[in-house]
Every structure is written in structure tokens, then in C-alpha cells.
Amino acid sequence: MNPKRCAACKYLRRRCPKDCVFSPYFPPNDPQKFACVHRIYGAGNVSKMLQQLPDQTRAEAVESLCFEAKCRVDDPVYGCVGIIHLLKTQIQKTQNELAKTQAEIAVAQTKLSQTQNSDFM
Template sequence: MGGNSPCASCKLLRRRCAKDCIFAPFFPSDDPQKFAIVHKVFGASNVSKMLQELPIQQRADAVSSLVYEANARVRDPVYGCVGAISYLQNQVSQLQMQLAVAQAEILCIQMQQEPSLPDQQMEADEKSFVTPNNLNSLPQFMNYGTSSNVTIQEPLKRESLWT
């Protein structure tokens, strides 16, 4: 940058912003909070070393990651962004379970509304019933539950659907 308007890092560190300032492209003077939080968590020297070790085309992504991690560390000093990721993964698991329950309820209602089926059709219909054995054949949006910590309990007995 050099000259009139120093970048946010040079402004915060109270130094002259050189033309080849490594921070200038990523920490503009109009967003001083962005560098302030990164500096608080990582330190200017460490950030400078990290950026110098990276190819120029990867530096913007690295700065974006540093800003995200610094914000997460300020909110949660122990877990940082790992805590946020864990929280979101738990939410996804809970929503997948709610979806599975809702789909099972829909299936139960549909089964109750169907008229009596002949024995051979009933046997064929049982194959479409959700059990641990055919869980992998469910539509793609249901398969997410198979890779999470969801424990599948014993399948429902068919008689319990009509009682």
C-alpha cells in the first residue's frame, strides 16, 4: 500500500506500511477489527510467518481461515471452531433422527389407511417396511443416519401398527 493509508495491521501496530507489506492485501484499513482479532489470538509475527510460507494464491484462503478461527477462539477459548463444528454435527444428527421418526410416522399412517391386502401382497409389502436389514435401501437422505451415532433398535412388529 505505502503512502497515505496504511493497512489495518500497520495502523494497529503503529508502523509505516511498506509497498510490500504482507498484510496490506488482506487487512484493509477500513476493517481494523479483522486484523485486531487475528493479532490478539495468533500474534502479528506468527501470522506474518504463516503467510510468507504460503504461495500467493493460497494466502487469501489462509487469512479467511485465520479470521474464522480467531473469532471462534474468542467466543470459545477452549474448543474454538472445533466446538462449533461439533455443535453443528450434533444438530445434524438430531434433525436426521427427527426426519426418520417423521417418515416412520408417515409410513404408519399410510399403512393404516390401506385396505386389507391379500397374503402375497402383504408379504411383498413387508419388504418395503423399514428394518435394520433394509435400512441401506432407503432414499439417499435417509442414509445419513446410518453413518452417525444413531442406534437402531429392534424393528417394530407389524401387529403394533394397527393397534
């Protein structure tokens, strides 16, 4: 076995060519990364996607594919949409809490200014 094969080529049990589209993004020390992506998208589809992208955007695309694939494995129904919904809900709750706190501050400031005005009279 060639220890320099990328995780994708090891997983697919093939030689890793010099121009392997997977090797820069799926290092041999992280085989689960490719296994997860392969399970959801398939090696052929991932290869086609990467080849269609400019070199400078491939790493970001692989990270996105890995994240989405892991989310889909963890939650087959909702995937990353479930996380997005959860985060939106948390943001909305936090915004509501902030608005409530700002309203309480405004009321307290109004009462304070009224108290200070009545003290001067």
C-alpha cells in the first residue's frame, strides 16, 4: 500500500494519481472526511463538482460539502437546514430579549428623568 495516497483513493481502493482532484482536500490522516462526503454525494459527483470550480474556491467548496454531508448523516431529514432553523430561532429569541431589555431601560430612564425633574421643582 502506498502511504501517500489521499483518503479518497484509499477509500475507493485505487491508485492516487499525481493530478488527483481529491488529494489536496482529503488528506490520508482524515479518512472519515471523505467517507462522509462519499456516502452523501458519491465520488463521481464530488469529482465533477471540484473539476468545474476554479482552484482558489475548491477548498471552501470541500469544507462546505463536508459540513453539509456530516449534517445530513447526523440528521437525515433536515441536515444543515435544521441547524439553520435552530440558529434563526436563537437569533429571534435574543433579538426579542434585547428589545425587551431596551424597553425596560427606556422606562427606567424616563422614570429617573421624571424623578430628577420633580426634585428640582
